[in-house]
Amino acid sequence: MDKKDNTRINEAIARLSDEASYQKLFHAYRDEEGLPSTEKLEEAVNLCRAILFPGYYGKAKVSKATIRFHTGVQVEQLHALLSKEIYAGLCFADPDCPQCNESALWNKATTLSESFLTTLPSLRDILATDAEANYDADPAARNRSEVIFCYPGFRAIVNYRIAHELYRLDVPYIPRIITELAHSETGIDIHPGAKIGHHFAIDHGTGTVIGETSIIGDYVRIFQGVSLAGEKLPPDECGNTIRGIARHPIVGNHVTIYSNTTLIGRIHIADGVVIQGNQWVNQSIEK
């Protein structure tokens, strides 16, 4: 670099290092604790898959004789990994909290991680119904194995169901990062707060969006580009966005929604309704 370069670049460095410049965008996190790690959370989700679907995921080859060794080791690894990420999430959620106590936070994190582990058996049960539903939904599927191993719709549902359990435990940030991992991979964006019944199927799925306060019944099937969107609420008296109010659709059992249709607002779709594609639906639909 000749001198002229240095001048311009050094000016840029000085401006970028000026506190006034970065104060709105600086994350002053708790000393010694990093941010949650998307890489580590991807590892954690992969461990969940290896535990839930023995033989499909994970590096090891399991047989019925050795499955208990593998499950034991993987659950222990998952516990360690998830505890750290939940801890990072708790610190991130409240970086400046003055009276906050590190070992109290760490205890909270390990307890939350442990509570999540206890939901794995029931997660496996409900995901078995989703595998069934996705297989039935797609005439191009050869067998259930193919659905479990490589269907993006099923993949996104797995991440959502893991994230939803963590969301129910009030773990901050981590559930959202887990559903965003699936969003990036599959184009399917399910908010971890949504409530979704069993036998849920998503076909193709790119562009599918299911918002935070959506409620979906059992045996529902949706296609690519379908949105369950929230209506825009007016700001509060101070002009701030109001958060957390129910604003997404409620979808009954045995409903099918074809591609690129948007359902918007707290509308109700009755059991058994089939909605054509490319619609803008902002009113409830009776049977």
Place this chain on the structure above:
Amino acid sequence: MDKKDNTRINEAIARLSDEASYQKLFHAYRDEEGLPSTEKLEEAVNLCRAILFPGYYGKAKVSKATIRFHTGVQVEQLHALLSKEIYAGLCFADPDCPQCNESALWNKATTLSESFLTTLPSLRDILATDAEANYDADPAARNRSEVIFCYPGFRAIVNYRIAHELYRLDVPYIPRIITELAHSETGIDIHPGAKIGHHFAIDHGTGTVIGETSIIGDYVRIFQGVSLAGEKLPPDECGNTIRGIARHPIVGNHVTIYSNTTLIGRIHIADGVVIQGNQWVNQSIEK
């Protein structure tokens, strides 16, 4: 972990290791043979790209003087890589087959891999027409090189054409995994069973879906969010999904379909038709 933790976690491990719990979701694969590997198949697709488009892909710098050395080495590597993955796919397709013979399967796998290799020269020819079409379709493209190097539409078409050749050879699973790799990267979901003519162009492409029994002519151009979808068939007498029936659209030559339009069912779109965006089309269109 204190004792209370251990109790709850050990219960979870015990439940997860219980055969009744995992039997619906367990993949009892052939001893010593793993599942097909998405990483290895990504490597195989990258090798195809390096062979088909010398100078654009691959780590080595090729010149006309040395291109034959590189092609020789890469074809040999591709043969080894693909044989293993096809073998894994054959095992995955029929994990319990009792009379199945390992070396017969391996011979079948290497023969299929070899047959695929012989299609590479014609794959290059048809992909040259696709590169041309995508360049013509996008006024923002500077030259053909940019299309080959970084256009997601072209990228997805390459994966589809590779997968389609493997599909025609009746290789199980592998074609689908290859198109899913492109789906994840580009948001474009083309089933390997679809039949697509030359000079095919996809612009932007996120959310585009082309179903298993679609037939597409030459010089067709489609945009993001376009679906060639299958109509839902009634189940058979036993209530099972009927598989393999022609149920997706047939699109003629020189057709253009604008963004977010869905074509559904075994309808026919005549040569030269231009379809506006955001439509739900469930009837044939004459010129």
Place this chain on the structure above:
Amino acid sequence: MDKKDNTRINEAIARLSDEASYQKLFHAYRDEEGLPSTEKLEEAVNLCRAILFPGYYGKAKVSKATIRFHTGVQVEQLHALLSKEIYAGLCFADPDCPQCNESALWNKATTLSESFLTTLPSLRDILATDAEANYDADPAARNRSEVIFCYPGFRAIVNYRIAHELYRLDVPYIPRIITELAHSETGIDIHPGAKIGHHFAIDHGTGTVIGETSIIGDYVRIFQGVSLAGEKLPPDECGNTIRGIARHPIVGNHVTIYSNTTLIGRIHIADGVVIQGNQWVNQSIEK
């Protein structure tokens, strides 16, 4: 490989090494210079993020005491990385240029890289408005930190704003590769040539497309599946595609466009307009 294999494979190698076969698809690039590297450009974008949002990205933990050390080192690394990639882009843009001089190209590349670095402080300012806007737009967001750290819409806007500065400097290829990185990760496809005002928000975003000559005002908010598309222009007298003409929409300030709507052609959307979802809009909209 038995002999029969070798024969068929060697024929394929011979055909693939035949100059007639590859000449349309061969990239005869400048000796000693490789193509731009998507991996390196991803690294460069990550360095930009680490510089712009101290504490959110990058491996190092920064404190106010040490931020200037980190900024200094990261800007220097970014300069080195970007200079090489811009150089590769310049070579790729004109591979055969006979009178081209390597050290002149290298000087041009380092000067362009340096000019980009000087825009980083103002990039940080405008991105602070985008973070604000995305937070306000989503009632599900807990705080600004979550938006900066894991919202795909914001992520895509960061890549776009970096790419747009490089586009304004007439750097070839590199801007497009940077926006394609975000496209692949988020499904949001913003052409680096588009002009976009401050406080820009994208919600969910999968399938969103903003074309090359689009102009977007301040405080605009768009949803998933929205396209700002170009109308198809007739070819020139020689039958070639005309390139570079303004053909995408102009969107005013404070406009909201709901999911899956397509705006096509050089239409004007007036300030403050709200457009419902799933529309095909090919005419200007007055307030």
Place this chain on the structure above:
Amino acid sequence: MDKKDNTRINEAIARLSDEASYQKLFHAYRDEEGLPSTEKLEEAVNLCRAILFPGYYGKAKVSKATIRFHTGVQVEQLHALLSKEIYAGLCFADPDCPQCNESALWNKATTLSESFLTTLPSLRDILATDAEANYDADPAARNRSEVIFCYPGFRAIVNYRIAHELYRLDVPYIPRIITELAHSETGIDIHPGAKIGHHFAIDHGTGTVIGETSIIGDYVRIFQGVSLAGEKLPPDECGNTIRGIARHPIVGNHVTIYSNTTLIGRIHIADGVVIQGNQWVNQSIEK
């Protein structure tokens, strides 16, 4: 590369590709089977360490509650890894064997691997005596943990004892590669064929050599640079080196040999003898 370069380089390539040039140095190995892999064998040795010394090696943190899960998984991994390497060793040992049967070789390899696994419990017992002896030998050692974790002498003994068990099972090549791994790391070269009693200690160890037919008693301690060397035997009648004859020293119990001393030939060192450093010893020593 300009043309002149190409000429000289192409000549080199042609000469190097000429069969006459490489025939003495070409390894025509069995199709589809690679050579044994030093990386994989290093992994196998590390797995042995993790199994034998729980808590010292391996990535996982073991507790008494979970040790059986880890042991189960690690033994299974070791079995898979070692079977493949032993198979590669068997193929390497007899690459041209015409009547050789692949699945017979593979069965032999897995049986040998399994037989090795059954020796792990007794390997742990004898290595416990070696850890004890190395701790007693070095006044600078703080505790046994330090010896197990980071003493090069103990490290080399572990590799030797693993290799010796494989040598006793007549596994070709693999034992030697395992002791060479330790040789490279520690400078201690123990031939896997040597017979060494319990409570064996090596201090510092760089340059220590223990030849193929050496026999060493219990409670022996040796230092850096000590060689137990073979005397040179006259060639056989055809002028060829005679292989496999006992030609290295026999060392009794409770012997100490100081640094840089060479013992050469089939000499006997009586129980309890202490040998000064820097000696050339080619005659037996009585007590």
Place this chain on the structure above:
Amino acid sequence: MDKKDNTRINEAIARLSDEASYQKLFHAYRDEEGLPSTEKLEEAVNLCRAILFPGYYGKAKVSKATIRFHTGVQVEQLHALLSKEIYAGLCFADPDCPQCNESALWNKATTLSESFLTTLPSLRDILATDAEANYDADPAARNRSEVIFCYPGFRAIVNYRIAHELYRLDVPYIPRIITELAHSETGIDIHPGAKIGHHFAIDHGTGTVIGETSIIGDYVRIFQGVSLAGEKLPPDECGNTIRGIARHPIVGNHVTIYSNTTLIGRIHIADGVVIQGNQWVNQSIEK
């Protein structure tokens, strides 16, 4: 695995998981804290090199204009890395200590790391004299740069001097692991407890050993295979090895010791003495 295999292997697993079998070799370390990591310590030593010898080591290219940025970042990284490893060392040193307090240990670790950092400037000064001495010692050296960049003797001295400062601070284990890293790479084994003056040179060095209580003056030069060994002390009344007593040689200033010579016991070598190679020296040498 057929059944017979499983039986034998399962027996081995059961025996290896039996507490009686592993109790002598089990490291019951503090929950949540792993062992010191040789990989991380190698990273820490490399960071020291990058700080001490700007321009020779480390990935970044430093110039005088930017050296302070790099030094700032690297010292901060080293502090973080070293604090963790020292902490792991403290935990390893006393794994069962019941009254031990985690945050007290952590505070101790960060203070020790910080104290080490303050010695870096004087470490640089004395290493400059060693570089000078090694250059003068070897007529084959072209310049000082070559010595700093690739001489194994100098490399081992750097590790020793870093380790010695940590040893003086009473950091457990870590100093020994750092000198063992150099031992493995160079074959030179210097105990971190040895005291060595300035202008110290080691030529070639493989097999060189310098024991724990050795004292070496200034301007000393030694060759490969030279040992400064401890005499064997009689055990204490209980038959245990006595630890920590001065038992290695004291070497004066300006001494040269040629290859493969062993000095043993608390002998004194006077200033200026030159000792021939291949000697066994167990008595003091006057000038």
Place this chain on the structure above:
Amino acid sequence: MDKKDNTRINEAIARLSDEASYQKLFHAYRDEEGLPSTEKLEEAVNLCRAILFPGYYGKAKVSKATIRFHTGVQVEQLHALLSKEIYAGLCFADPDCPQCNESALWNKATTLSESFLTTLPSLRDILATDAEANYDADPAARNRSEVIFCYPGFRAIVNYRIAHELYRLDVPYIPRIITELAHSETGIDIHPGAKIGHHFAIDHGTGTVIGETSIIGDYVRIFQGVSLAGEKLPPDECGNTIRGIARHPIVGNHVTIYSNTTLIGRIHIADGVVIQGNQWVNQSIEK
């Protein structure tokens, strides 16, 4: 870090960034050019091995049918890799040279690399004699393949012969780094300047040193710990070390030197002499 820490650490940073502190140890290398890379040179040596010994090294499986493709690609890769490293070595050798011209240096580097490539066929011929000799020397060797694949003595000779060709071409630094790679791995330290005849064998080898001006005949065999050392020369009139004078032994044909013997100074060892181990030899030996 609390404030007290920061003070002490910031002082250390300030002292370390002070030019007076680092000026003796700073490498002010040519802008844009890094130092030679040991990793890249290890890769280059591995490529040489893969070219010279087809089937033993390298990732690809070669057959006689495809060996020419592999050789072509590998020679091209080696040329690119080595040219860059030689260039870095030339820059390192003369970092301040003001009139130095970058493209002249680059041309020199590629020409040197090319000249080295032309020596590969004869390197293969002489290494075939070394493989033969090492096999004959060791009664424990099963066949030549084992020698080529895993004998450290042969490994060090390969590195030496590669380095010696580069030394003869006057390439600076690179030859020394290549022999140091073998030194670190095997404990065998052969200076690239030594001249060594054909059929050269080293057994075990740890601690073996062969100095810069040594001359060794054909059919020579040496053991571990053997040094061919230089006598110490008096400094020149200004007190500086005299460099480059012949000062190491000359060893005739068919000589054997047993372990730990040192030969020192420009002495002559006649043809056919056998030297016992643990000797200090500073006078010539007649037959």
